[in-house]
Amino acid sequence: AQRVTQPEKLLSVFKGAPVELKCNYSYSGSPELFWYVQYSRQRLQLLLRHISRESIKGFTADLNKGETSFHLKKPFAQEEDSAMYYCAPALMNNNAGNMLTFGGGTRLMVKP
């Protein structure tokens, strides 16, 4: 079955420490991959997409097809990075092509 897994419900780090939020997916094809973020009292919003190979707010995400992973990384965490992060691959849906599927989310807490 196709699915996406974020193994850590909560990740707590100190300010300035490196951060890695893990995401693993099971899918036979080559999905598009995204990270969405929800800051406190704000709406869920797109953080970055792997196809753009961009760095947003210091975050990057590398697609590892061999390990079927798409981990989100930042070398130096900031307090304002505290939020819920959702990995969201677009997986094949028979009815509608590739369907965006959200992982269970990881809450990142950056302590001062």
Add this chain to the structure above:
Amino acid sequence: EAGVAQSPRYKIIEKRQSVAFWCNPISGHATLYWYQQILGQGPKLLIQFQNNGVVDDSQLPKDRFSAERLKGVDSTLKIQPAKLEDSAVYLCASSFGTSGRTLFFGPGTRLTVL
């Protein structure tokens, strides 16, 4: 630009009652989505519209949930009758097209079923 609007923001009902949620997407966005987010879980797609047609409703519990987007703009999601396990945040999102993966989310409606 104005974002996705949803109402109400909160709703408390008793089991077996009915409830309806409303969503107004970003102007010009042809694709509209309804997601259900149960506490501690990621959002789960219930239904996806392209204009006023249904693209995917495979995860919509059709015995109690219904949704429509009659004029290809606003949408309503209804639950009738509600069960305790329907307690969740219902998120509406829109995107410019079906191939676009940038979804713009509304603030959500938090439903509590007692």
